[in-house]
Amino acid sequence: MPSHPRPAFDIAETGAAPLGDLPEWDLSDLYPAEDGPEITRDLDWLKGECASFAADYEGKLAGLDATALLTCIRRYERLSQVSGRIMSFAGLRYYQSTTDADRAKFMSDMQGAITDMTTPLVFFTLELNRIEDATLDAHFSESADLARYQPWLGRIRAMKPYQLSDELEKFLHDQSVVGAAAWNRLFDETMAGLTFEVGGETLPLEATLNLLTDADRAKREAGARALAAVFQANTPLFARITNTLAKEKEVEDRWRNLPTPQSSRHLSNDVEPEVVEALRTAVTSAYPRLSHRYYALKAKWMGLDTLEVWDRNAPLPDEDTKQIPWDQAKATVLDAYAAFSPKMAEIAQPFFTDGWIDAPVKPGKAPGAFAHPTVTDAHPYVMLNYLGKQRDVMTLAHELGHGVHQVLAADQGELLSSTPLTLAETASVFGEMLTFRKLLDAAPDQKSRKVLLAGKVEDMINTVVRQIAFYDFECRLHAARAKGELTPDQINAIWMEVSHESLGPVFTFMGGYETFWSYIPHFIHSPFYVYAYAFGDGLVNALYAVYEEGDPSFQDKYFEMLRAGGAKHHSDLLAPFGLDASDPAFWDKGINLISSMIDELEGMG
Numbered sequence: 001m002p003s004h005p006r007p008a009f010d011i012a013e014t015g016a017a018p019l020g021d022l023p024e025w026d027l028s029d030l031y032p033a034e035d036g037p038e039i040t041r042d043l044d045w046l047k048g049e050c051a052s053f054a055a056d057y058e059g060k061l062a063g064l065d066a067t068a069l070l071t072c073i074r075r076y077e078r079l080s081q082v083s084g085r086i087m088s089f090a091g092l093r094y095y096q097s098t099t100d101a102d103r104a105k106f107m108s109d110m111q112g113a114i115t116d117m118t119t120p121l122v123f124f125t126l127e128l129n130r131i132e133d134a135t136l137d138a139h140f141s142e143s144a145d146l147a148r149y150q151p152w153l154g155r156i157r158a159m160k161p162y163q164l165s166d167e168l169e170k171f172l173h174d175q176s177v178v179g180a181a182a183w184n185r186l187f188d189e190t191m192a193g194l195t196f197e198v199g200g201e202t203l204p205l206e207a208t209l210n211l212l213t214d215a216d217r218a219k220r221e222a223g224a225r226a227l228a229a230v231f232q233a234n235t236p237l238f239a240r241i242t243n244t245l246a247k248e249k250e251v252e253d254r255w256r257n258l259p260t261p262q263s264s265r266h267l268s269n270d271v272e273p274e275v276v277e278a279l280r281t282a283v284t285s286a287y288p289r290l291s292h293r294y295y296a297l298k299a300k301w302m303g304l305d306t307l308e309v310w311d312r313n314a315p316l317p318d319e320d321t322k323q324i325p326w327d328q329a330k331a332t333v334l335d336a337y338a339a340f341s342p343k344m345a346e347i348a349q350p351f352f353t354d355g356w357i358d359a360p361v362k363p364g365k366a367p368g369a370f371a372h373p374t375v376t377d378a379h380p381y382v383m384l385n386y387l388g389k390q391r392d393v394m395t396l397a398h399e400l401g402h403g404v405h406q407v408l409a410a411d412q413g414e415l416l417s418s419t420p421l422t423l424a425e426t427a428s429v430f431g432e433m434l435t436f437r438k439l440l441d442a443a444p445d446q447k448s449r450k451v452l453l454a455g456k457v458e459d460m461i462n463t464v465v466r467q468i469a470f471y472d473f474e475c476r477l478h479a480a481r482a483k484g485e486l487t488p489d490q491i492n493a494i495w496m497e498v499s500h501e502s503l504g505p506v507f508t509f510m511g512g513y514e515t516f517w518s519y520i521p522h523f524i525h526s527p528f529y530v531y532a533y534a535f536g537d538g539l540v541n542a543l544y545a546v547y548e549e550g551d552p553s554f555q556d557k558y559f560e561m562l563r564a565g566g567a568k569h570h571s572d573l574l575a576p577f578g579l580d581a582s583d584p585a586f587w588d589k590g591i592n593l594i595s596s597m598i599d600e601l602e603g604m605g
Contacts (some may be wrong), residue, residue: 026355228512425536
């Protein structure tokens with residue numbers, strides 16, 4: 001459900017710190033209430049319109065002329081918008097309090113109802129794929145309005161070689177609510193309900209993960225050991241969920257004749273497998289000069305011969321650990337956005353004033369952060385778990401970047417606004433970079449600059465190295481699962497193998513760390529999603545280099561890129577900036593930027 005979540009880092013501490021008045025969502029822009037007449041009206045309309053749509057078009061798409069096909073697609077788009085609004089409302093309420101039984105039931109009921117109602121629509125994409133290329137091309141020539149949907153139709157037709165019979169596709173559609181969706185819900189509710197005993201306190205997951213960034217090494221260790229104890233106790237369940245979802249994916253992929261477990265993700269991302277493989281190879285081969293080198297430097301700064309897992313995201317000895325009030329975080333990000341373009345800050349402003357951000361940490365609230373675009377006739381919503389850390393300010397900049405992107409892309413309409421994951425991280429990472437550069441320029445002394453620079457390097461390692469390591473873990477896990485069910489120990493072994501390779505020789509690993517794969521939600525919700533973060537970071541590093549070169553029309557080109565949403569391929573969007581992600585050297589630009597920052601840090605001693 002969440003769109004474009006923040007990478008899964010080791011996060012978050014509750015505490016009644018003076019953070020100020022933290023905003024919460026006002027979901028009334030979607031629906032006034034879960035039991036109001038508006039939802040009943042939309043559900044009734046949806047049920048009737050789905051049936052009418054099927055009666056009007058099933059078995060007839062190939063015979064439609066350009067005008068009739070355009071009308072058909074616009075009706076389908078409206079169906080997507082209404083169902084999307086209902087599920088956005090149900091999902092956002094649920095993520096505010098995943099342990100609330102009534103909210104969980106409402107979301108499940110809406111999911112079930114909409115699945116049942118939309119089953120008659122399964123024929124639509126299947127029949128679209130049976131239309132001859134020449135027929136569609138003729139329609140596009142005849143109708144510019146229809147031709148506008150060509151990128152969306154192209155993404156659907158990319159699945160043409162892999163689609164099943166109409167009957168099987170309908171079965172998979174109906175079965176989804178008791179398949180992957182049910183296992184996803186079990187994972188979410190189990191994670192939200194976990195508690196961890198630390199120093200006599202009972203903490204939720206987010207607060208315990210946050211201890212890993214505490215200045216006190218004893219607290220970090222206590223948090224890590226508490227996490228390990230609970231993860232170890234629950235590993236059989238998480239292994240069962242992981243095995244089941246991986247096997248379900250393998251079965252469907254096999255029936256569809258998809259060549260690899262990653263293929264469906266690449267197709268949905270509209271990115272070529274060789275481009276992703278070039279990224280993976282570039283990053284994994286750069287581990288020694290990125291993460292290995294940086295963490296060795298960090299160990300030296302901390303006066304340690306080796307690092308433990310609880311030191312990875314520790315603040316530096318000179319770091320200012322005071323909490324940043326919400327108003328200061330807001331001003332920092334908006335000022336950075338405004339310095340790039342007043343328009344960017346203007347688009348971001350309503351998030352703070354109109355109930356589009358949910359910031360406080362609350363019991364049962366989903367962990368992490370995300371931006372959800374909802375539907376194009378409403379607006380995005382941003383979820384945070386704000387605790388006043390420097391990283392939380394960067395998370396705000398990140399998610400707000402998504403929000404700005406989603407606002408701009410909404411003009412494309414429901415079917416073309418959604419950006420493939422590889423480009424969806426562009427605005428978020430760019431927003432972070434703007435905020436970081438503004439803070440770095442304002443650093444009062446060398447010590448402050450070092451802390452900021454090190455923090456950015458750590459975030460980039462988390463976004464590039466860590467996420468590619470996660471992708472590598474998934475690739476190995478799905479390959480191993482294809483040969484048979486994996487025991488918890490086998491999954492643990494894959495995790496440790498990847499951890500050693502990516503983090504480097506300076507780390508020793510406590511007993512229990514082998515189970516830390518179990519809390520990463522991306523493995524459950526969105527298999528192979530994680531490479532999008534590294535893709536986005538590498539892309540933004542290259543994009544930012546063009547910006548720093550002083551292209552006077554950069555802002556205009558940038559906003560045009562965001563407005564395009566999913567209406568253009570990544571190659572077309574990057575061409576105005578003189579960039580090409582299919583060039584293997586492209587990824588070296590981003591890697592070299594991180595490496596040059598580590599060079600500067602080494603020079604500071």
